[in-house]
Amino acid sequence: MKVILTKxxxxxxxxxxxxxxxxxxxxxxxxxxxxxxxxTPGNQKQIDLVKKSRVKVEAKSIKEANExxxxxxxxxxxxxxxxxxxxxxxxxxxxxxxxDKILSFKKIEVDRKKIELEDTIKExxxxxxxxxxxxxxxCTVNVVIEPDKKQAEAETEQEEEPAVSETPAEN
Numbered sequence: 390m391k392v393i394l395t396k397x398x399x400x401x402x403x404x405x406x407x408x409x410x411x412x413x414x415x416x417x418x419x420x421x422x423x424x425x426x427x428x429t430p431g432n433q434k435q436i437d438l439v440k441k442s443r444v445k446v447e448a449k450s451i452k453e454a455n456e457x458x459x460x461x462x463x464x465x466x467x468x469x470x471x472x473x474x475x476x477x478x479x480x481x482x483x484x485x486x487x488x489d490k491i492l493s494f495k496k497i498e499v500d501r502k503k504i505e506l507e508d509t510i511k512e513x514x515x516x517x518x519x520x521x522x523x524x525x526x527x528c529t530v531n532v533v534i535e536p537d538k539k540q541a542e543a544e545t546e547q548e549e550e551p552a553v554s555e556t557p558a559e560n
Contacts, residue, residue: 390415391428393436398424404443405436454523457497461520462528466490472513472536481509487518487532510534 390412397403407428410419419425426432466487471479484504491499505519516532 392419392425393428393432394425395436396424405440407433450523451526454526457522458526458528460495460497461491461499461530464491464495464530465533466494466530467533467535469535469537470513476513476536478511478513478534481511482532482534483509487530491530 390410392408392410392415394402394404394406394408401424402408408425415425415427420427426436468482468486468490470482473479484501484506487504487506488499488501491497499520499522503521505521510516510532513534513536516534517529518532519527519529521527
């Protein structure tokens with residue numbers, strides 16, 4: 390059965406593409422979920438019109454993504470966190486934390502799902518994080534995790550103080 394995709398679907402195809410698929414796949418999944426429509430001459434004309442208007446919107450989106458990439462590329466985000474003396478953090482830094490930091494620092498709202506972070510950051514150090522802004526447009530921000538100096542000073546003071554043990558006074 391011939392169908393026309395109405396959405397960009399990873400591993401299947403892009404908007405407006407005509408595919409030949411099995412009847413059951415088209416009738417039971419693609420068409421009911423709104424991913425595709427039957428390939429008829431009328432539907433093809435309608436998709437072609439939508440494609441033309443979509444090209445203008447896509448050009449604008451690519452331009453906006455390029456502008457955002459220029460502002461974010463090489464941006465250094467510093468997080469001061471509580472950590473152990475071995476460099477392990479008490480807690481973690483997630484993609485939501487990174488998105489919030491970008492919003493507060495640059496006033497640019499980045500979807501947290503677009504931040505390519507395999508796992509949360511749990512150790513002190515420098516990390517280069519990729520952000521997928523639009524289809525092929527990516528940028529890289531540098532995330533620096535540093536220990537909180539106040540907490541580190543408090544820990545060293547505790548280590549320097551001699552241990553005081555209370556013993557009952559002998560009479």
